[in-house]
Amino acid sequence: MENNSEIAIECKDLSKTYGKTVALDHLSIQIKKGQIAGYLGPNGAGKTTTIRLLLGLVKPTSGSAAIFGLDSKIEKVAIHENLAYVPGESNLWPDLTGAQTLDLLANLRGHSDDAYRKELIERFKLDTSRKFRTYSKGNKQKVALIGALMARSSLLILDEPTAGLDPLMEVEFRGCIHEARENGQTVFLSSHILSEVEALCDQVYILREGKLIESGNLTELKHLSSSEIAIQFKDNVPDISTIRGVTLLSSGHSHLRFKFNGDFNELLKQISNFPVISFFSHEPSLEELFVSLYGK
Amino acid sequence: MAATLVPQISTSRVKRTRVPFRRATKVSLKSSLLWSAAFGLVILSSSISYKSLYPTPSSRKMLQSVFSSNVATNSLFGPAYHLDQIAGFTVFKSFFTLIIIGAIWAIFLSSKALRGEEENLTWEHVIAGTTTLAWATLQVIIGLIDAVVSMWALITVFVYLGSLQSHLGFSFLQCAFFALAISSTPLLFISFGALASQLFTERKTVNIALGWLLGASYALRLVGDSGIGLHWLDYLSPIGWVELLHPMIGPKPIYLLLILVCSGLCLALSVAMASKRDLGQSLLGTKAPSRISPKYLSSSLAFSYKLISTNLFSWLISISATALILARVAESVGSTITGSSVKTVLERIGAQGSGSNLFLGLSFVILAMLFAFMLLGQVLVMRAEESTGHLDALLSTPVSRLRWLGGRVMVLMASEALVGLICILVIWIVLATENLGQGFTSVLLSIANIMPPGILVAGCAIFVFGWFPTKTSVVGYGILAWSMMVEIIAGLGKSSQFLVDTSIFHQVSPYPAASINWKSAVIMTGIGVVGTLLGAYRFNSRDIDPT
Numbered sequence: 001m002e003n004n005s006e007i008a009i010e011c012k013d014l015s016k017t018y019g020k021t022v023a024l025d026h027l028s029i030q031i032k033k034g035q036i037a038g039y040l041g042p043n044g045a046g047k048t049t050t051i052r053l054l055l056g057l058v059k060p061t062s063g064s065a066a067i068f069g070l071d072s073k074i075e076k077v078a079i080h081e082n083l084a085y086v087p088g089e090s091n092l093w094p095d096l097t098g099a100q101t102l103d104l105l106a107n108l109r110g111h112s113d114d115a116y117r118k119e120l121i122e123r124f125k126l127d128t129s130r131k132f133r134t135y136s137k138g139n140k141q142k143v144a145l146i147g148a149l150m151a152r153s154s155l156l157i158l159d160e161p162t163a164g165l166d167p168l169m170e171v172e173f174r175g176c177i178h179e180a181r182e183n184g185q186t187v188f189l190s191s192h193i194l195s196e197v198e199a200l201c202d203q204v205y206i207l208r209e210g211k212l213i214e215s216g217n218l219t220e221l222k223h224l225s226s227s228e229i230a231i232q233f234k235d236n237v238p239d240i241s242t243i244r245g246v247t248l249l250s251s252g253h254s255h256l257r258f259k260f261n262g263d264f265n266e267l268l269k270q271i272s273n274f275p276v277i278s279f280f281s282h283e284p285s286l287e288e289l290f291v292s293l294y295g296k
Numbered sequence: 297m298a299a300t301l302v303p304q305i306s307t308s309r310v311k312r313t314r315v316p317f318r319r320a321t322k323v324s325l326k327s328s329l330l331w332s333a334a335f336g337l338v339i340l341s342s343s344i345s346y347k348s349l350y351p352t353p354s355s356r357k358m359l360q361s362v363f364s365s366n367v368a369t370n371s372l373f374g375p376a377y378h379l380d381q382i383a384g385f386t387v388f389k390s391f392f393t394l395i396i397i398g399a400i401w402a403i404f405l406s407s408k409a410l411r412g413e414e415e416n417l418t419w420e421h422v423i424a425g426t427t428t429l430a431w432a433t434l435q436v437i438i439g440l441i442d443a444v445v446s447m448w449a450l451i452t453v454f455v456y457l458g459s460l461q462s463h464l465g466f467s468f469l470q471c472a473f474f475a476l477a478i479s480s481t482p483l484l485f486i487s488f489g490a491l492a493s494q495l496f497t498e499r500k501t502v503n504i505a506l507g508w509l510l511g512a513s514y515a516l517r518l519v520g521d522s523g524i525g526l527h528w529l530d531y532l533s534p535i536g537w538v539e540l541l542h543p544m545i546g547p548k549p550i551y552l553l554l555i556l557v558c559s560g561l562c563l564a565l566s567v568a569m570a571s572k573r574d575l576g577q578s579l580l581g582t583k584a585p586s587r588i589s590p591k592y593l594s595s596s597l598a599f600s601y602k603l604i605s606t607n608l609f610s611w612l613i614s615i616s617a618t619a620l621i622l623a624r625v626a627e628s629v630g631s632t633i634t635g636s637s638v639k640t641v642l643e644r645i646g647a648q649g650s651g652s653n654l655f656l657g658l659s660f661v662i663l664a665m666l667f668a669f670m671l672l673g674q675v676l677v678m679r680a681e682e683s684t685g686h687l688d689a690l691l692s693t694p695v696s697r698l699r700w701l702g703g704r705v706m707v708l709m710a711s712e713a714l715v716g717l718i719c720i721l722v723i724w725i726v727l728a729t730e731n732l733g734q735g736f737t738s739v740l741l742s743i744a745n746i747m748p749p750g751i752l753v754a755g756c757a758i759f760v761f762g763w764f765p766t767k768t769s770v771v772g773y774g775i776l777a778w779s780m781m782v783e784i785i786a787g788l789g790k791s792s793q794f795l796v797d798t799s800i801f802h803q804v805s806p807y808p809a810a811s812i813n814w815k816s817a818v819i820m821t822g823i824g825v826v827g828t829l830l831g832a833y834r835f836n837s838r839d840i841d842p843t
Binding site for chain 1: 692
């Protein structure tokens with residue numbers, strides 16, 4: 001059992017229904033302090049609902065959510081002292097300029113690293129003198145991101161944070177998240193940009209129709225999906241059809257191509273008597289894993 | 297071979313989409329119908345009440361003699377003609393109010409349909425279809441003109457049928473021209489709105505510019521009608537042109553030409569400008585962001601004030617100006633009440649004293665309505681904060697829901713107190729200069745007396761905001777619309793006491809013409825306070841609903 005003081009986010013049997021629609025179905029997760037947790041799922045899977053429950057913006061139908069041991073339903077304000085949030089759609093005050101918005105957010109949170117704010121504005125190349133309503137989607141997102149990152153809060157809750165950012169700014173964002181990890185901050189990153197999650201996250205949670213269907217670190221998750229293996233033999237090919245987890249894709253006089261999701265030792269033992277010219281193994285990407293999970 | 301699902305590229309003439317027209321018509325017709333009915337009711341109410349309030353030729357003659365030479369009322373409400381006839385009195389009592397309301401309606405409608413749709417990016421989809429910005433603008437303009445034409449037709453039919461029913465003796469042509477004169481202000485301000493929407497990038501700026509235009513237009517004709525030999529100023533004012541139409545008795549349709557030419561020019565210019573500019577841009581560009589004092593960004597309470605400050609300032613000006621006007625004309629209007637059956641009617645509801653006292657009592661009830669609208673507007677800003685998602689951003693910082701709501705309620709109460717205080721000073725100074733015998737305490741009590749309906753409406757709206765947030769606007773405006781409708785119906789003649797009692801404004805005693813009904817005041821304030829507390833209790837635990 002985990003020491004409670006090491007847990008940043010904990011959901012126990014957390015559910016939320018809207019009328020007959022089940023938005024979140026008995027979610028139980030634990031995220032340790034200092035981790036970067038990826039929260040994956042297609043549109044409507046329940047990612048934003050989970051975040052709104054964690055923030056205490058909506059109340060659970062059943063179960064509980066806690067941040068740093070504090071109940072999200074009851075101790076909202078104490079929780080908000082220690083977190084910064086970037087919503088999926090940055091709807092901030094249209095008549096404030098970028099700088100005024102950042103000032104307001106800093107004042108409301110009560111803490112902000114001004115030097116870091118300045119650095120972030122430069123890194124994200126944001127013109128803060130313009131009114132929020134005149135910003136493009138990407139620039140609006142930058143305001144929300146800088147507003148959250150400059151607080152240097154213990155927990156960052158980010159809902160689709162890179163929506164609208166160009167690839168260069170995405171790289172900058174990743175740099176900021178790595179820095180946050182180095183500073184010991186915890187990051188809860190909801191996204192469906194799999195390359196982003198793959199590049200940043202220690203732990204991944206995958207949601208489908210409000211239910212958690214997989215969780216673990218990337219290595220563990222990749223093992224859930226098959227690797228694609230291609231072997232070129234010098235002479236004949238061995239019979240591998242009896243090995244558990246083999247799905248043959250193609251075979252010839254001296255080559256085999258197959259999907260494999262079994263015990264590698266058993267496979268290697270089976271082919272060890274057959275001289276090999278080349279051996280290629282392709283691990284599934286998170287995208288392939290995602291597709292295989294949702295394709296079910 | 298499988299048939300392709302992709303249509304062939306056509307190089308022939310493409311049929312343009314009519315979506316902008318249909319959308320503009322749909323939005324504007326609904327409000328046009330409602331306002332037409334309300335305008336019709338006000339006109340009929342004025343006519344019917346004249347018959348009962350001034351039943352004898354002598355009382356009508358007295359009315360005519362008092363107002364025809366009254367510079368103050370002539371400047372404020374336009375020259376009084378033929379007040380010894382129902383038609384003349386109807387125009388005098390209702391025309392100015394209706395054209396000003398019509399202008400305000402047109403300002404909001406045109407700025408929403410043209411600049412608002414562009415600002416909220418709806419037009420991105422429309423212009424990406426088979427149309428251009430100029431065509432879409434033209435279609436919206438036609439849709440809005442449709443609404444004005446419907447307004448004209450509806451008011452005509454409504455007033456004519458009402459006239460037949462109540463034996464008012466208006467001819468169809470009289471009704472049609474009166475309705476045309478009323479509808480010509482919306483036509484003018486729709487055309488100004490179309491033009492301003494091409495000039496400014498933000499809808500808010502369009503509304504402010506048109507507000508100034510309306511104010512200047514009113515002020516010009518006010519000076520023109522003040523009897524100091526500047527009558528020609530009426531020709532420089534769009535409101536003056538409408539006034540010159542002189543509906544009902546001695547109509548002067550020639551001035552319609554001025555209105556039509558000006559509207560036509562503005563509308564043509566709007567379409568031409570739309571064809572020259574890019575979507576989302578305007579001819580005058582975006583104005584530089586204004587500096588906001590850091591103190592307004594220092595806390596959620598200070599920011600709450602900042603968010604409503606422009607709105608509050610507008611209300612402050614409107615209510616103070618209304619208070620000034622009513623206080624200024626109290627003596628002259630009061631003298632017409634003395635000796636007329638208006639006094640008898642008011643005495644039946646406990647109002648007593650001189651004519652000016654009776655008029656002041658009624659005037660304070662009018663101010664009560666404005667206060668109620670102002671407070672409801674502030675509650676609706678709270679709901680707007682939630683529906684736009686701004687509240688999500690605010691409440692994910694260490695700001696508790698109760699602190700936020702409490703701050704809003706504090707700002708609401710402070711703004712009521714501030715506007716109330718300004719009104720007290722304005723009215724007291726005017727009444728003191730007119731020697732109407734109302735001391736500071738009397739004016740203070742009068743203003744205190746009119747606060748409870750606003751508190752009740754705001755409290756009910758906060759209750760609904762807490763429990764059923766998406767219904768806040770409907771319920772809030774519903775209470776006000778119902779109460780005002782009941783007041784109008786009650787003005788038409790005998791009505792059921794139960795029905796009349798359902799109006800919150802009927803619960804306000806016309807102090808200083810009657811003693812203050814403290815019981816009603818306490819009950820209304822109590823309902824407001826309880827509504828606020830229950831709303832706050834629920835808001836603290838409910839889901840935030842950004843829809």
